[in-house]
C-alpha cells in the first residue's frame with residue numbers, strides 16, 4: 001500500500017487508451033466501472049480532442065457483481081463492434097475488473113468477431129501508464145506486423161507517439177521535416193495517426209526511429225528481432241543529441257554527409273553575450289527518463305547550466321538516468337512520490353527547475369521558476385502554436401522556454417543595484433512576466449518563509465543577517481541562504497551574523 | 511412570453527430507464543469539494559492508482575496546494591493476503607495523522623477495488639476511532655463507482671456522518687448539503703430573519719460544532735442528490751420538509767416558504783423578509799433570460815441537479831426542455847420540481863451513452879448540458895455545451911446567485927454568437 005496525493009502516471013489502462021485514441025479504426029472495450037470513464041476527459045479537455053476516445057466501458061455496477069459481469073462484457077463487446085465497426089478490437093480490464101477475473105480476452109474470442117482481437121494484460125497493481133501504452137502497442141504490432149518487401153527508397157517508421165503525449169503532435173512533424181532533409185522517407189508513424197493496415201505495413205521500412213522509449217521500445221525491439229529492422233537509440237532532443245541521432249542514421253543507412261543538413265539557432269543564442277548570465281545557473285531536472293536525459297545534456301553542454309539534481313518518475317528508465325546522473329557527479333532521484341521530489345528541490349534550492357506540471361506546482365510554492373519538459377501533461381502543454389521538442393526547431397523552442405522564466409542578463413544587475421527602490425521590489429520580478437512571480441504564491445505557504453526561516457540545518461539566523469539576506473534578489477537568495485548555512489555548519493558557527501553571510505559569500509565566490 | 515401555456519407535471523410521466531454504458535464520474539469525485547468544506551477533515555481513499563488518478567484529474571493538479579485527501583494505493587502485495595492490508599492501513603493512517611495533527615475527522619473512503627476484495631472499512635474505522643479517541647473521529651463511507659455516481663459520494667459521506675450523530679430531543683432545523691461559504695451565510699441570514707435560530711448545516715465545517723438529531727429535528731435538503739442521507743435522517747426520527755430546490759427566485763421562495771410554514775412563520779413576516787431579495791433576483795434573471803428564452807436544452811445525466819435546474823430554466827428563464835437525464839431520480843426529493851416540469855419533457859434515468867448521443871443529435875438542441883468527456887466532441891459537431899461539473903463547483907443556490915446561474919447557461923450561447931471564425 002502506498003500513500004499518494006498526486007501521481008505522475010495513471011494506471012496502465014490509461015496507457016492503452018492513449019494508444020487506441022492515437023490510432024484510427026481501432027476500438028477498445030474496457031471492462032471497468034463507470035467512474036473510470038473520467039479518462040475520456042483527459043483527451044477531450046486536456047488535449048482538446050474533438051472526438052470521444054474510441055473506448056467502450058462496460059460500467060458494471062455492484063448489482064452486476066453477484067450475477068453476471070461476463071455476459072455484460074460480451075454484450076458490450078458485441079454492441080461496440082456493431083456500432084463502430086473497427087478493423088481491430090482491443091479488450092482489457094481496469095483495476096477493478098482485474099479483481100473479478102472475467103477474462104475479457106477469452107470472452108471476446110468466443111464472440112468470433114470478423115476482425116482481429118488483441119487481449120491486453122494490464123497488471124494494474126504493479127505497473128503504470130507508460131507500461132500500458134508500451135505493452136498495448138507492442139501487442140498490436142506483434143499481432144499485425146508481418147514481413148513486407150522493403151520500400152525502394154530508404155525509409156523508416158516513427159515509433160512511439162501517442163494521444164496525450166508531451167508535444168508528440170509537433171515532434172512528429174519536426175522529425176518528418178528532418179528526415180525529409182536527410183533524404184529518408186517516412187513509411188509509417190505509429191501508434192499516433194496509424195490504422196491497423198499501416199501496422200501490417202511496418203515491415204516495409206528499412207529501420208525504425210524510436211521517438212519515445214517510454215511508449216515504443218518493446219515494439220522496436222520486437223521489430224528488430226522478428227523483421228530485422230534496426231532502430232535508433234538516441235532521442236533527438238537538443239543539438240548534440242540530434243547530431244548523434246544523425247550519426248546513428250548514417251550508420252544504419254550507409255548514407256553519409258548528412259550532418260550539415262540541419263541547423264538550429266540554439267548554438268548562436270547560447271554563444272551570444274546576453275547568454276553569459278546563464279552560466280552556471282543551478283538547475284534541477286525531473287520528469288520521464290528520456291526527457292530528463294535529454295534535458296540534462298542540453299542544460300550542461302548547450303546552455304551552460306550546472307545540473308545540481310536530476311531524476312525520473314518511471315522506474316523503467318532508472319538505469320540510464322542513473323548513468324547520466326553519474327556522469328554529472330550527482331545521484332539520480334528515482335521516485336514517483338512528489339513529496340520526495342519537493343523536499344529534494346527545497347534542499348537543493350536550484351535557480352531553475354526543469355520538470356513536469358508537478359514540479360511547476362512545487363516551484364510556485366518555493367518561489368523557484370520552472371519550465372516544463374515532460375509529461376504528465378496539462379492543458380498548457382498543448383499550445384496552439386507549433387512547439388516541438390525534437391529536431392532543430394525543438395532546440396530553439398527549448399532555448400526560449402528555459403530562458404524565459406529567468407531574469408534577463410542586465411536586468412539581473414539592475415535589480416541588485418536598485419533593490420531599495422520600491423519600484424524594483426522583488427514582488428515585481430522579471431519585467432517580462434511579473435505575473436509568474438512567487439509573490440503570487442498561495443497564501444498558506446509563503447516562499448519568503450520557506451526560504452529564509454526554518455533552516456534544515458541546526459543554525460540560527462540572527463535578525464540583522466536575515467534582513468541582509470532579504471536584500472539579496474530573490475532569484476539568488478535560495479542559493480545564498482543554502483551556501484551560508486552550509487558554510488556555518490562546516491565551520492561550527494551556530495548563529496549566522498552578517499559577517500558569516502559575507503564570509504560564506506567570499507568562500508563560495510566563483 | 512411562451513406561445514401557449516404548457517401543461518405542467520412530470521411526476522407521473524413515463525421515465526425512460528437506461529442501463530447501458532454510463533459516462534459519469536464515481537462518488538470519489540465528491541471529495542474534491544467536500545474536503546474544502548470540512549476544514550478539519552481528511553479523506554483517505556483506499557483504492558487503486560485509477561482512483562488516485564481520477565481525483566487528480568477531477569481536481570486539476572493546479573488547484574490546491576496541499577489537499578486534505580490522498581489515496582492509499584493497493585498494490586500486488588496487499589492483494590495477496592488480507593491481514594496485510596489492515597496492518598498497512600494502520601501504518602498509513604498513523605503516518606498521516608502524525609504529519610497532520612490538525613485533522614479531527616478522518617474519512618476512510620471505499621472504492622471499487624476495496625469493495626470487491628471485501629475490505630471491511632467499517633470495522634477498521636471503528637478500531638481506529640478507538641485507537642485515536644478522543645483526538646480523531648474515524649468514519650467510513652463508499653465512493654466506489656460500482657455503487658455511487660459523482661454527487662452520491664457526498665450523499666454517502668453525509669449518510670455516514672448522520673449515522674454517527676448523537677440523539678437529542680431538541681427542536682431544530684437541519685439543512686443538508688454542502689454549499690460554498692458565502693451562499694451558506696446568505697441562507698443563514700434569511701433563515702435567521704425568518705426567526706429561526708436553532709439551525710445546523712451538514713456537513714459541519716468543524717467537527718467541534720455540536721450537532722445532534724432526533725424526533726424534533728426538522729430537515730430539508732439543499733441538494734437533490736442526498737437520497738440516502740434523507741433516508742438516514744428519517745430513520746433517526748427526523749421529519750423531512752419537502753419543497754422545490756432553492757434555484758432561482760421561485761425555487762428559493764418555495765424552499766424558504768416550506769420551512770417557514772413548518773415553523774409557523776406568518777405569511778406577513780415571510781413576505782417582509784423575502785420581498786426585496788426576491789425582486790432583486792427576478793430582475794437580475796430577467797436581464798439574462800433574454801438570451802435563453804425560447805432556446806431548447808438537453809441534459810445528459812451527471813450530478814442529479816438536472817431536474818431542479820430544468821425547472822429553473824423552463825419556468826424562470828423560458829427555455830424549452832427536450833430530454834432531462836439524471837443518473838438517479840429520488841422522487842421523494844425532487845417530486846415538487848418534477849411536478850413543475852412541462853409534461854412534454856422526456857425524463858430519463860440511468861444511461862446508455864451511445865444511444866443518448868443519437869438522441870441528442872436528433873433533438874439538435876440549442877444547449878446541451880453534459881460531462882467533461884462529452885463537451886468538446888459535441889462542440890465539434892456544432893452543439894453548444896455547458897459542462898455540468900461547473901454547476902457543482904459554482905455558487906448557484908438562493909436569490910443572490912439566481913442570475914449567475916442563468917448566466918452559466920447563457921454564456922456558451924452568447925459565445926457561439928460572438929465568434930466569427932468557424933472551427
Ligand code: SF4
Pocket residue numbers: 033034035036095096536537538557558560561562564620621622623653654655656
Ligand atoms: S470507478 Fe471505482 S476504481 Fe474507478 S476511480 Fe471510481 S472508485 Fe476507483
